[in-house]
Amino acid sequence: MRAYSQDLRDRAISLFESGYKRKQIVEMLDIHYETVKDWIRKYQKTGDYSSKQHLNKGMERKFTDKKAVLTYLENNPNALALEMRDSLSPNLPLGTFRDALLWMKITYKKRDFVYSTR
Secondary structure: OOOOOHHHHHHHHHHHHOOOOHHHHHHHHOOOHHHHHHHHHHHHHHOOOOOOOOOOOOOOOOOOOHHHHHHHHHHOOOOOHHHHHHHHOOOOOHHHHHHHHHHOOOOOOOOOOOOOOO
16 A cells, blocks of 8 residues: 655644644545544654655565675585575575575576587
8 A cells, every 4th residue: 555645744734733623634635534643643642744664675684695605606616506505504494595596696507517629
């Protein structure tokens, strides 16, 4: 659900401070009564009635040691994701480890060390 604009919130609080009742504000701005009631309650309690939507940055990464992965791959160029995970972060689920590799933009394709002389 999208958040209401800060401008609309400001107008609602301004109308409330001007002496309008909650029900009048609801009718003038065409928004739900509980929404206006919540904004006013927050404003009276903390002075802040702004939207908190989009403040979270997402889930915290469980594994972010890119240098360790690159070092492991240098020493073990044909390692599978399972082997890397077991060596670097054994308690981490394999899917989470693979997601971390994707996030770090690391591919772990096996390398063929038999070079052609053509």
